[in-house]
Amino acid sequence: MLKSLSGRFLILTIAFVMLAEVLIFVPSIARYREDFLLARIERAQLASLALLADGSVDPDLEEELLQNAGVYNVVLRRDEARQLVLSSPIPMPVTKTYDLRMATPAELLNDAVMTLLETEPTVIRVIGYPTQRAGMLIEVTIPSQPLRDSMIQYGLRILVLSAVISVITAALLFLAVRYFIVTPMKRVVHQMARYANAPEDARNIIVPSNNVTELREAEEALKALETELTNALRQKERLAQLGGAVARVSHDLRNILTSAQLFADRLETVDDPTVARMAPKLVRSISRAVTLTESTLAFGKAEEPPPSLSRVSLADVVNDVLDSERLAIGDADISLSADVPAGCMIRADSEQLHRVLTNLVRNARQAIAASGKGGEIGILFTDEDACWRILVRDTGPGLPMKAREHLFKPFSGSSRRGGTGLGLAISAELLRGHGGTLKLLESTSEGTAFEIWLPKGDAEVSL
Incomplete structure (x- = not known):
């Protein structure tokens, strides 16, 4: 006692x-x-x-x-x-x-x-x-x-x-303490033990009911903690399921794309000028899709492969991204532009950087198209002393507040109906592998701007 x-x-x-x-x-x-x-x-x-x-x-x-x-x-x-x-x-x-x-x-x-x-x-x-x-x-x-x-x-x-x-x-105070403090505390401890047995079950989350201010605050804090943990467990489970699904799809999809790549290689021998001009882009797109199916499994396992850093022509990567997006724009009133020096060489993984820029430009294009109004998307390069900065700016309707609060969280930061919210999460992770960052500079009704920051390290930029 x-x-x-x-x-x-x-x-x-x-x-x-x-x-x-x-x-x-x-x-x-x-x-x-x-x-x-x-x-x-x-x-x-x-x-x-x-x-x-x-x-x-x-x-x-x-x-x-x-x-x-x-x-x-x-x-x-x-x-x-x-x-x-x-x-x-x-x-x-x-x-x-x-x-x-x-x-x-x-x-x-x-x-x-x-x-x-x-x-x-x-x-x-x-x-x-x-x-x-x-x-x-x-x-x-x-x-x-x-x-x-x-x-x-x-x-x-x-x-x-x-x-x-x-x-x-003392006896009266003993009974009062037992009734007002000890018994509610035991009830909280019992609830915590029940929640620990099945934390993924939302029914086990505590419902604050105590009238004592301090105990009520403790119950509310515990409720917030349990709610966050349950959501995290659910997200982890969804990621595990995604990894399993990707593992099943990746093998067959890779075989299909490999076959398509072989047929695309044959198109390069066709004499038609239009086919000859489009064939290399098609081959590169299919090659990129094969690489993506092989690496997507790593994200399903909550990790990305480390980047293969080399000297990359940023202008080539940017132009390739914009060319692909122009095909998707069709007749929509959306203009794409880039302000990147032709001879700009940076240190990066070209495939991963291509994925990052594609995610950002595609998100901007889809937002402008969904608004029903025209708009512009621009990519701007800035060379600084210790880093390279790439700015992706659009004149779309801006991100909703809910999307901004969970922007880089998987399954939480999508601003489109039916979106997965994986694009920005994957992009941020890829740039962290480079030692860089991705952040939202601004998002208003007049447009949105994202900044990519890549460290130079010992590398030198060549113009």
Whole structure:
């Protein structure tokens, strides 16, 4: 029980309540001592009234009055005259005198502690004001032992009462902590264990229900974490399924494309000028498709093959991309342009760079076509000291906010209905393999711009 939160809270509550009672004990016992002495003064004053009334008192009656008052003698000061009103033999000399008329709280506390620590019986003198203004002061001599015994009994009663209050308070707090804190925490722990058994099941995600602010915030944070993890597991499962599907399709598709490549090679021998001009492009496209089917499987396994870096003519890659896209544009009012020096050589994997540029230009073309309006797509090259920058800009309608939030996440960043959202994710991964980056510079209703950044390293650009 001591290892549980509620058990430790119970022990601490009892300890703190007892500590509070101890701090209250000394002032309480000091107050009790003061009341005890004032009561003795009052009773002594009442006993002295008989003498003040008759002028003389029988010795037996005087002794009885003193015993009832619990004092040895009574001295009353009236009209500047100090008078011994009642007296009896004192068994021992007076050891201490306490003046209650001007006593400070600190003095009362100190005198109370000293009285409890005093073990030997003594005789003390107590000075105070008479009640009802019956004189200037009254002085009594009393034994100290009855005072000490009475203070000890009072203190024991306080301690017993404090213990009872501590136990009751601790029990009530124990039950409250169990109900408001421990039980909800156990419920959260139980839910976490249930979720851990089947994290892919969205029904196991916690539903915040606690009314305590802190626990409610913890439940909401746990819900967000579980939701994100479940979505990540689902995406991972989809990627695994994609990898399996690609693995089955890749083999047959590669064989079909290989056959098509063989037929395309024959077209180069045809004398028709149009066929001769288009045949090399067709051969390159089919070769690129074969390479893509072989490498797509790697993405299904959540990895891309490392780039084969070499000196590449950027102008040739860009022109090849634009030529392919012009065939897809048809009669649409979309213009393509490039501002790339003819002799620009950069260090990159030509096939992977071609895929990146194709994804960006194709996305822009599809966005402009879907808007029903014309537009422009341009590729701009900039040579900087430490890197090469390639800017792909269009005048399309811009990306929706949801697509921008998950732009480079597979299955999440598509802006087209029916799109997979893989194009930009694949492009970003390919450029990371180059040590470069792909980022969205801007996307408004007037157009979108993507920036490709490729590091130079030790390479030199040649123009």
